[in-house]
Amino acid sequence: MRITAAPSSGHPAVVLRQLERSDADDWYSYLSLPAVFEHTSWNLDSVRDLSCLFDSIDSTSADSDRRLAIVDRLDDRLVGTIGFHTISSANKTAEIAYDVAPSHWGLGVASAVCDAVTRWAFSTYGFNRVQATVLHTNARSERVLKRCHFRREGLLRSYRMVRGAPGDFVLYSKLSTDEEEC
Numbered sequence: 001m002r003i004t005a006a007p008s009s010g011h012p013a014v015v016l017r018q019l020e021r022s023d024a025d026d027w028y029s030y031l032s033l034p035a036v037f038e039h040t041s042w043n044l045d046s047v048r049d050l051s052c053l054f055d056s057i058d059s060t061s062a063d064s065d066r067r068l069a070i071v072d073r074l075d076d077r078l079v080g081t082i083g084f085h086t087i088s089s090a091n092k093t094a095e096i097a098y099d100v101a102p103s104h105w106g107l108g109v110a111s112a113v114c115d116a117v118t119r120w121a122f123s124t125y126g127f128n129r130v131q132a133t134v135l136h137t138n139a140r141s142e143r144v145l146k147r148c149h150f151r152r153e154g155l156l157r158s159y160r161m162v163r164g165a166p167g168d169f170v171l172y173s174k175l176s177t178d179e180e181e182c
Contacts, residue, residue: 001064002057007124009070010116011109019067019081021054026078030101039138040099041162062089070100070113079104082113084121084130092128094121098144105140111147118148122176131173135162145172 006016019027028047030036037044044050056065067083080100087094096118100110121127132150134141146152150172158166 001059001061001066003066003068006068007116007120009113011107011112013073013107014070014079014104014109014113015073016068016082016113016117017071019054019057019069019083023069023078023081024050024054027081030079030103031099033102035102036099039135039140041135041160041167043163056085057083063087068117070098070104070109072104080109080113082117092126094125094127094130096121096130096132098141110141110144114144115148118174128176129173131171133159133169133171136168136170142170142172148174149178150174151178 003018006018009016024047028044028050031042031044036042053065053067057067059065064087065083065085066087067081069078070080070082071077072079078101080098082096082098084094084096096114098110098114118130121130130150131153132141132145133156134145136155142152151174153171153173156169156171159169160167
């Protein structure tokens, strides 16, 4: 589902806007870097592999994926994405997912946008729960979620295939009633 009014990013170096098909080449260029995909379940052979994601974003279904571009404020360059998948309007839940180009690692971008977008989703979409599943080797992403006061719920053994092999994922969640701030 397309997002007509993106929230503030919560970080002075970046802005958020709807992710567009024209962003695919820039997105793929950093997603295909070994340092980025090694701790994720991405399985991309070419930029064409992102097409199904854009198809879901363009859907009008209330339960379709929603994805925002994280754009460098100075040069309008895509430096990441953030959004929701596995959305259940019936249960008022969604799973958050994000990625940031290595050029913007260590600047607090992921934590700021994760916090801002989670808060926005609670108020805009009325979600009761936002969860995240993180490949157990992705310590960087776990730190982002902890900074944003997501709670670790447990280990999901062999939860999702990771480039042909079952991978263990850690489950985190945040509820709309949680009062902590990032």
